Structure formats: structure tokens, C-alpha cells
Amino acid sequence: MEQRWANTSRLTINEKQFIEEALRSEIRVDGRRLYDYRRLTIKFGREDGSSEVQLGETHVMAFVTGQLMQPYRDRPNEGTLAIFTEFSPMADPSFEPGRPGEAAIELGRVIDRGLRESRAVDMESLCVVAGKSVWAIRVDLHIIDNGGNLIDAANIAALSALSTFRRPECSVGGDDNQEIIVHDPEVRDPIPLTIHHFPIAVTFAFFHEGNTLVIDPHYKEEAVSGVRMTVTVNSNGDVCAIQKAGGEGILSGDVMRCLRIASLKASEMTTKIKAAVETYNAEVALKKVKRHPSLIAQKITVPDVEMKEASFQKTKELSADMENSPNQTSTSLTTTKDRDTNASIGRPLNWDPYSSSAPAIVSSSTLPELVGTSKDANEDQMMQTDEEYDPNLKKDQIGSATGVSSGIHKQNSPPKSLKDAVKPKHKRKKNAERGAR
Amino acid sequence: MEDRTDGRNANQLRPLGCSRNILNRAHGSARWSQGNTIVLAAVYGPKSGTKKGENPEKASFEVIWKPKTGQIGKQEREYEMILKRTLQSICLVNVHPNTTTSVIVQVVGDDGSLLPCAINASCAALVDAGIPMKHLAVSISCGLMEEGSIILDLTKSEEEKLKAFAYLVFPNSPLSVIDKVHSSKEEPIEHGIITSVSYGAMPVSGYFDCLERGRAASAAISEFLRRSLQKQSSDDASRAAQ
Secondary structure (H helix, E strand, C coil): CHHHHHHCCCCCHHHHHHHHHHHHCCCCCCCCCCCCCCCEEEEECCCCCEEEEEECCEEEEEEEEEEEECCCCCCCCCCEEEEEEEECCCCCCCCCCCCCCHHHHHHHHHHHHHHHHCCCECCHHHEEECCCEEEEEEEEEEEEECCCCHHHHHHHHHHHHHHHCEECCEEEECCCCCEEEECCCCCCCCEECCECCCCEEEEEEEECCCCEEEECCCHHHHHHCCEEEEEEECCCCCEEEEECCCCCCCCHHHHHHHHHHHHHHHHHHHHHHHHHHHHHHHHHHHHHHCCCCHHHHHHHHHHHHHHHHHHHHHHHHHHHHHHHCHHHCCCCCCCCCCCHHHHCCCCCCCCCHHHHHHHHHCCCCHHHHHHCCCCHHHHHHHHHHHCCCCCCCCHHHHHHHHHHHHHHHHHCCCCCCHHHHCCCHHHHHHHHHHHHC | CCCCCCCCCCCCCCCEEEEECCCCCCCEEEEEEECCEEEEEEEEEEEECCCCCCCCCCCEEEEEEECCCCCCCHHHHHHHHHHHHHHHHHECCCCCCCEEEEEEEEEEECCCCHHHHHHHHHHHHHHHHCCCECCEEEEEEEEECCCCCEEECCCHHHHHHCCEEEEEEEEECCCCCCCCHHHHCCCCHHHCCCEEEEECCCCHHHHHHHHHHHHHHHHHHHHHHHHHHHHHHHHCCCCCCC
């Protein structure tokens, strides 16, 4: 549509010349050095297998889902992996809805080659019944904001989402041993995918007839440069894919140089991704712990009696703190998991306006089961986040205090009018503040 | 009255979250979350030209709905149409004739009340983009239980179990400097209703109950919306030129 062409943001000649001239002196538009990546942030969503990656201004979301399907006839005992890329029109005024354009297809293919054809994800473990039923993994990549270098960002998003995806456990059973039973995630823990290596895509942009090359081009640099090359390598130094589609020629010496730079960058990137995934997994494991309070109750029944009084005080303080210091509470209403405050999740979302009346309702029966929400292993973690509340609290008191407040939440249910449907104002402010960041 | 699965009572809303100005390229963007239902909306400000079937004397709107996974089907088209009509009625369409404003909605999480969440997000994104509007719109879902009681802000499991529920969109009264002299004679603006989408069969009295409850709750949501929009208005810069 011609109107769309007219509406795309085009660089002025001045901007183009400025970018090229500055690169002669190795200065980039955003102040980076030639081989620097922009700031990378990896966040995970509430469900398994959803990630959100921000590389500078570029913003990509990935969702991984799995389904049982029939395998391909020539590979009867392997699962399938499919990558779907969506260049959302919100990313760039020139992206149109509907059929994917060249760039979208190219991106999808490069990531596909890097992940699937290099056998990064183990396909044979996805087979359930050979020839009949295998897991088909589907990765949906949504480009939300185009700040340049979409391939690298989308690749990182896909890798992070695949690392945190969990598929339900299934076993073969039934009358004739042919029926497949998919177990509920609550009954049996879902299983992660087996990822052998992390193929990292590194994109280079060339200027001045191949004399200057930069890594992680900004969208303005992309518009100026004529030549781009993407190299997908892993931290072992294996080259998984190279993509150089059109543009001017590059000397083979330069290509080798790019490969060497790329393998360095790939190891850095792999450590970052693995660190982010580890943090997320640790938080998820922490949340699961509270399901087994009976294991710990015996340990703490004795000090229980002494702590009742102390814990009343602590819950009062805690609730008061939570009401008045919105920035510090761990009751997050955001879906992102990188915030420290999410770690102390012994209790459900504390948007309940009843929590201020907590101390009056705590009964001795609730204490034993809920005190168990803190295991020794977790107390360290909870210690870190609860430090903000009250540094003087001792370890086990923190555990019991947070355990108690979660019990309170469940106990209260007197009938309330519509006014109480609304969270108290200061709590909402916290959301808005959080949103302002 | 039985408790709802997440411990809320009939009139409680899920925790609301709103953040504005989150994307760099889009002219306006907002992310709205109600519990686990999260929607991201982006707006590209008035672009020249209207599509073929649209009235060139007015500004037209184009809505693109992107589901989380899967193909775009009839459900998405229906949401696009409802969203488009709703936004058209709250914006001042005579200010920029012969222009198209695009609203792109991306579903990030779906746990019930998806359309109300999307409408709220789009409204916030339009404000972020600076599109001229008559008033804001707030949207809420109301469900009718068997015994006739109303529950607000449904989750996905509640939507599936209930016999009938409705998504309602109410206008948000504009703050004005001039005191309205005729306010005693006319009905206040909140008593109007912009959009109503109902699913399932419900008796007329049940529907009116839904309207009453929804209207009362919309006051709370619009309060939240105003507060979160006002807070961030200090760091706005014009992005349309980039």
C-alpha cells in the first residue's frame, strides 16, 4: 500500500552521512564501541516457556508450547520443532499485518537453522510412541519493538524460552499398552527439554565497502549499511549457521575475523542466558517448596509457643510495612521474575485489604502448618529480600511471620461491600510507580 | 455464596497493573494487567489516508489483534471489530479527518476477561499517544451465577463454568474546569454504556444487575486509570517525529 510506504520513517541524508562519518572515527550513534552489544535484559513470564528479551531498544517475546502429534514419516522417532515469527505492526510503522515479508521469513529461517538443524534441542527424547505420537514443540516469536538487530534478540528469546519450557510427563499404558496418558503437572513434575548447546546468533553490519564492521547494529545503522551478515556459533566454537544475503562482497579474511569475534561473543552471551535461566529456575523451585509443610512442622513445634507473641508483633510490623512502604513489598503484580522481591513468595498475592487486621485472627492452629513455609535452605533467600522490611528480624522469625500472614489471608472472609473491592490507594500507587520504570 | 477459586469475593477485582510508554518506536504504548491476563497495546498516531470503505471526513481506526500463539481466526476478528467500534466512539473523529490511527493489541497472558483488559490497555495507549479523545473508557467483565448473584472480573475457569456473562464498557467522566451547570437535570455521563458483549442466556433482570454492578466497579477502575496516567505524564516526549 503506497500509504504505508509514505508513512515509514526514513532517514534523512544528514543522518545517513553523520552515521557513516562517525563510524570512520569508530564512533557509533549510541556511544558504543564497535564490538559492543547493547544492554541485554531477559525476563520470564508466569508460565513455563515464555520469555521477554530486551536488547537495547529491541524487544522480543517468545512463547513455547507443545502438543502431541504424529511424527513425520521419514523420522518416526523424533519430535518436531517449529519456529513461527510474527513481525507485529507495533514494532515498526513499516511492518504490515498479514503475510510475513522477506525479513520475517529470513529471521525465521536463520533461527530455525541455528536451533533445529544444528541439533541443539534433542528431538529423540520427545518421542512417546515411535511412529505414532511425538511431541511437537512450537516456538512463537513476537517482535514487539524494532530497535535493530532482530535476529540476535529473537534468537536469545527463543533459547531462553526453550530452556524454561516444561512439557508434561506422559507414559504409555492403558489396556493394550498403546494408550498415552499425559500426566497433570500437579501430579507429576513436568520435564524440561534437553538442550545440547546454545547456538548464539551474532549479527555484523559492514560500512565503507567492508572496511568498518560493527556488532549489534541499531536500526538506523542497519538502514545506512548495505551489507549485513549473521553468524550463529555456540560456545564450543562450532559454526551452526552463516547468513549473508545479498549486498556487497566481503573479503574472506573479514569473514574469518567475524567468526572469531562471534565465538567470543557467543560464550559471553551463553553465560548471561544460563545465569538468567538459573535464577528463574531457583525462584520456581522456591515456590514449589511451600507445598510440603508437613515435613518441617515437627522441627519447629517446640519454639512455636515462644514465638507466638513475637510473631504477632512481627506480623503487625510486617503488615504495616507492607501497607506503607509500597516499594519494598514482595507482592508483585508484575509478571516479570527478575525482580528480587519476587523471591520471598511464601504467600499468595497480597492485594487483600484485610491483611491489616491480621494479628487479631491468628490462631494457634494455623501456626504449625504455616511456619513450615520456611525451610532452612530457603531462609537464606528469604533473608535477603526480607532484609528490607526489618534487618533485625532473626531468620526463623521471618519464616514464621511470612507464614502467618499467608494463613491470615486464607482465614478472613467476612462479607464486604463494593468499596472493599478496590485495593487501598497506596497499593495501586505502587503499580503505577512500578509501571513508570 | 461459595468462594471463588482464587479467594476473592463476588465484588473483588484482581490486582490491576498499568504501565505506559514501554515501547520505543510506537507513538503510544501501554501494558495493562488484571491478575494473569496481560495485554500490550501500541498506537501509531494519525497517518495520512483512509482505507477504501471508510469515511474520509472523519478519522478512522484500524485495530490489529495478535493472539499469543496460533493463527488469527474469527474470534480475533470479532475482538478487532468490537475494539474498533468502541474506540471510534470515544475519540474525537472530526479533529483529524482523512487519517488512520492504528491500534495493535498483543495478548501476553490470557486468564479470562481478555477483551475488557484489551480495551483498557488500548485506551491507555491512546492517551499515551496523545490522540484526542472525548473521555476515557473503562471495561469490566461481569458474570451471572445460577442463583442470580453477580461476580466481577472473571477468570478463565469462571468464564467456562458460568452460564452467562457480559463484558461491559463504561465511559469515564471527564474532569473539567468549568462546573457543569446542568448536571442536576441530565444523567451523569457514567450512566451511559459504550459497549456490551454478552455470552449465554440471562434474564433481563440479571442483565440489569450486571450493569449496575459493572458501573459501580468501573468507578474504581477509572480512578486507578486516571492515577496511573497522571503519574507518568511528566516524562513524555514527542516520538512522532522519529
